[in-house]
Amino acid sequence: MRVLLVEDDEPVAESLRRGLLRYGFEVAWVTTGAGALSHDDPYDVVLLDLGLPDTDGLDVCKALRERGDVPIIVISARSDETDRVVGLELGADDYVSKPFGVREVIARIRAVMRRMQPRTPAAAAAPEAGPDRYGPRLTVDRKAARVRLDGEEVALAPKEYDLLAFLTEEPGALMSREQIMEAVWDANWFGPTKTLDVHVAALRRKLAGAITIEAVRGVGFRLEIVNGDQGDSGGGAS
């Protein structure tokens, strides 16, 4: 699936781009409204930042909608309800407020694409992504939010699931406490992160033998798949 990412903030765009690539999306990135409107290659969904350097993102949204049915997900730092309403009135299909996690964006894309399917037969024909497989024992079904160990469903608390889903996005990667707290708990977390340790401990216990979660002192955590080659086993929605 091809994503047109319209975002002038480079760190935000880079992390989104990397996240989307991990999930098998192709990403074309432009930094201006003009770039979005002159982008000729076909794409399946637009991620549109509202705060663009050259034009108001809402105008870009309107112009894109006038051209066709491609799903538009507005991303914005403005948490203003008015913007949300105007964006949706101008034809946006969904709305994500900054800051957000990559997982949230991917969930929105999938939801929008599911709703769009009658309008885009090509997307409907695309094979459904099954559960992601991590090594020989663990699968994570991101659509159903279900985790299986050796085929048996593992009962995880909601935040345990979110934490696992986040850490398995990139097995082997060292994630800082701040990154994890942002992605899993709340965007702006200034309190102690003891609750993170508690959830890590729960995952280690419940998924022993399938994954390891190594604590890196002063930094954060690194999840590894047991007996899996870390590069290709993760996100195995092939």
Ligand code: CA
């Ligand atoms: Ca911006």
